[in-house]
Amino acid sequence: MRWLWRIALSLVLLVIAAGIWLTVHLTRDVPQTYYDDPVAHFKYGSTGGDRIAGIPVGIWNGLPKLCAEYFPGDGWESLGLIFEPGQDRPVGTSMRRTLGLDRMFLNCAACHAGTYRETAASERQVVVGMPANRLDLVRFTQILSECALDEKFNPWQVVQAAEDAGADYSLFERYQLYLAVPAIKEFLILARHRFRFLKREPEAGVGRFDTFNSAKALLNWPFEDLPDEEMIGTVDFPSLWLQGQREGMKLHWDGNNDSVEERNRSASFGSGGVPTTLDRKSLDFIADWLRDGAEPPPYPFPIDTALADRGAPLYRQYCAACHGASGRDFAGSKVGTVEPIEDIRTDPCRLDNYTYALAVEQSNLYAGFPEERFRRFRKTHGYANMPLDGVWLRAPYLHNGSVPTMRDLLEPAENRPAFFYRGNDVVDRDKLGFVSDIPAQDGEVFFRFETRCVADSPLTTDCASETNPDNRHDENQCVASKWAGNSNRGHDGPAYGTDLPPEDKDAIVEYLKTF
Helix, strand or coil: CHHHHHHHHHHHHHHHHHHHHHHHHHHCEEECCCCCCHHHHHHHCCCCHHHHHCEEHHHHHHHHHHCHHHCCCCCHHHHCCCCCCCCCCCCCEEEEEECCEEEEEECHHHCCEEEEECCCCCCCEEEECCCCCCCCHHHHHHHHHHHHHCCCCCHHHHHHHHHHCCCCCCHHHHHHHHHHHHHHHHHHHHHHHHCHHHHHCCCCCCCEEEHHHHHHHHCCCCHHHCCHHHCCCEEECCCCCCCHHHCCCCECCCCCECCHHHHHHHHHHHHCCCCCCCCHHHHHHHHHHHHHCCCCCCCCCCCCHHHHHHHHHHHHHHCHHHHCCCCCCCCCCCCCCEEEHHHHCCCCHHHHHCCHHHHHHHCCCCCCCCCCCCCCCCCCCEEECCCCCCHHHCCCECCCCCECEHHHHCCCHHHCCCEEEECCCEEECCCCEECCCCCEECCEECEEEECCCCCCCCCCCCHHHCCCCCCCCHHHCCCCCCCCCCCCCCCCCHHHCCCCCHHHHHHHHHHHCCC
16 A cells, blocks of 8 residues: 555645646746846837737747738838847837746837938938837737737637747647637737727828827727717827936926826836836836936938028027927927917817826826826826927927928928828938838838828828818817828917028028937
8 A cells, every 4th residue: 555655645746846837837927138238128128018918929920921911011020110130029029938938019119219221222220219210000909900800810820820930839838828829819809999999090100109099998988989079199109318308397299297207107008018017127227218318319411510500590599499409408488388279280189189087087097006196197288399309310290290301390381291101211311301202112112191181192082072171170179081180280480480581491400400
């Protein structure tokens, strides 16, 4: 009988050992970090979203082939994600070992790292903190949901696609994924439903997204019950430099928050970070660097100093009060304040999208974490006057990205381009912005951005038959149309320098290159 006891004891010890291994395997939580290099950490470090929304790395790598018909081109790069030499994943993604698998998802740099080129033949230069000028985030969300609904998104084909893409899974990991894929599918289908507001909006294109409808989605708002004038909130991705100097200013495009720290926590929702999963150490490290260390690069091309000197006093006269004395000195009587919509007269849709009801509901976020609870969100009635640091990398301009270059912004609204092309990162050295008058180049197809109905619009064949074809807004209120949220009006008139002679406008543009 002694041998039976030995077998039983061995089995018990084996079960205990297996339990310990399984516990360690499934509870291990190790992110990739770059604390010795804040730029690399901003590009590839975690905010915590990969804990809840993280996609297993093998599946991420296998999706472009498994669901190739939903991608606009070859893989993730066709969505504007940036791949650097020597890196196996794009800028703006983090990776974490959690739940027994290496999982990855988007981080801050997905929306706040971009590129520029001197010419179409030049190598792309990656700049952290600038808007993600080529990222099509709407298409990214649509591809994930469309792929999840495809019959090919089943455990066997998904795991096979991951292994075809180079994943080397153990037998246990393979079975683990067989259980995980249905959960991923359900999560993506839920996200598709929550983000159904995208169907009611004009196509955003690259470099833009609707941030506060996304907040409503996370809070499970009933979009079907919302009026049309509250449904369009698409804006350009903003820059993230010199955040310390912005503390106390009215932040976000409409100035609805004046706390840099709270704004950062709010932004983390966009990368899947929620209070219980937030990687606070990593987020604090990123926030400290953004506050004290992140600066825009200087304009890399020759500047006509004589013309810039001529533009300096003109800038001080027409622009400095709202936008700061320079690209590093943010002094100005109205910098960081909210300009009433009646005065600025730019497209009001984003302003109408952010409602008092949403501000109230946001005050309940982090309610279980008293020191972090949201307290600073407010409904405003205009758009914030922002500093212009690194303005040469922040095109297109206005909150909705409706004006391609700074020189165009200095024209009366009726003279600004009715449509242009977004996604080209070749710098327009004459007008200050990016080249915007060509639809395609070297295999790349750029997004046609329409500010109103035009004769050759792909959206319609007859402007006369369209409701609100000129994208007009009565009494500064958003009006539903195929171009809602895209208007390039406002920020014009004598106070904004749009009546100046052309040579004076050229001088202001040249001076802005020093920012």
